[in-house]
Amino acid sequence: MITATALCKSYQRLPVVRDVSLRCEPGTITGFLGANGAGKSTTLKMIVGLVRPDSGTAMIADRPFAELPNPTRVVGTLLDASAMHPGRSGRSTLATAARLADVQPRRVDELLDLVGLTDAADKRVGTYSLGMRQRLGIAQALVGEPATLILDEPANGLDPEGIAWMRTLLRNFADHGGTVLLSSHLLHEVQATADHLVVISGGAVVASGRMAELLASSTIIVRSPEPAALAAAFRAAHIDFVAGPGDELRVDVAGGRVTTEVLAGVARDHQVLLSELRPSETNGLEQLFFTLTATTTTSPQETAA
């Protein structure tokens, strides 16, 4: 369980995180989506106590991170896979983490096997590719057998096979009751991995909720051989719409108040023939992402001032 409440952070008076709140429940994977520079990493670092918030609080398992007696037993973190000592081997890096977490040394070998680094275990981390460091970072996050994972851009540097592997691993982790918070600037990555979503733009949360709800269509497309009569019927029923291409009318679902059934009923009551009635196809997260972030990413300076 991760909760962040009203986190704020400015650097040189420039706000980078503004009033960010989020909540990650056990058994779920929360995708923290935003463009580069949107404030994702700073938020995650405030949650794990690496960056001091100007205001706001963050709790993991109902305690501030800094009050966890042995944090790696509670929450595994991977914040920057390239931030590892290049002169130490993968095995020694993990062994150090295992020693500090006070877990059995044999867990090191298990984890090396789990992330597919057994063959490279005794090579220096400096010789690893970014993908291998990412795998080592995930192993390090898992070393203390935590119930919570916080991962900043974990898919970075992984090949498609590696990304699929990580998705399976995180899904498995969540299905066993774990809580996962992962950030990404890659829309399809989050779409394929997460079940909850928090979208951040310009340092502020612009959307959050269950993936399925956020992806649900917000528009119904209606077409009739008698478009004028249909428009009159909608006006009479106080249903908002705009004219689309051709004769189609695009009706806003008004937060679920308006459904295809409602519109069919209106058409029937006004004796208007319908030739088409369907929710508009969404472009998935991509459309949502661009819609939500378009206004705020254009002028961060302006909004910051």
Next chain:
Amino acid sequence: MTTSLSARPTGIDAASASTAPIPFSRLVRVEWIKATDTRAARWLLALVALSTAGMMLVPVLDESSFDQTHASYLRVAALGLTVLLPVVTILMFTGEWSQRSVMTTFTQEPRRLRVVNAKLAVSLLLGTGGAAFGALVSAAGVALAEASGRTPAGDMSVGVVASYLLYVLLNVFAAVALGALLHNSAAAIAASFALPAGFALIGKASSLVSEWIDMSTTWNWMLQNDWGGHLPQISVSVAFWVGVPLAAGMFRTVRRDVG
């Protein structure tokens, strides 16, 4: 990439063990490993040993310009040790910031002061170990001198040994203080050589600086076991080189955002 992860529970059931805090001894042990188990660290330690041993050849070979006494041989060891041993301990405090692995360290133990204290403990161990090694080297030097027919005067005392140990440790901790304050390997190492030299230079113009701050004066009294009437000056210069910068470094390390 052929790993078995499908049916493997990734381990959600460890909450019971999470309540025990990390014992300080374990932090010290891990910091010791981190400071000594890399190839670079081992080379540097080998260089410390080599330069100390090399320095010892000077009084052995050039008997005319060095007092041929046990204590003066020990002082040569101190001078040899304090060239490079402080660099080893600086790197312990700065390396993690340069490599940014400090992110891992402070998420493993968010009570940063405990991490700093563990590193200080390791510095103490390295300094004491180095001093013990230096004492062995100086004994070997004395033995060499005796083998060549000289008889260096046996003027050792508890005071001589204690002053020697203190001198080595204070040199280590002055460097550590710069590392803890600057968080940057190159800057801290450069400062640890340049600042004492700079203040020695200023000391040539100002007797106030030379008597109260310049460590080549004040700490040399200490190394010579010449405490009489110098205790206030030595104390002030220890506060200047170790106390104040170390306190400031601890404060900065605890407060600094890790970005």
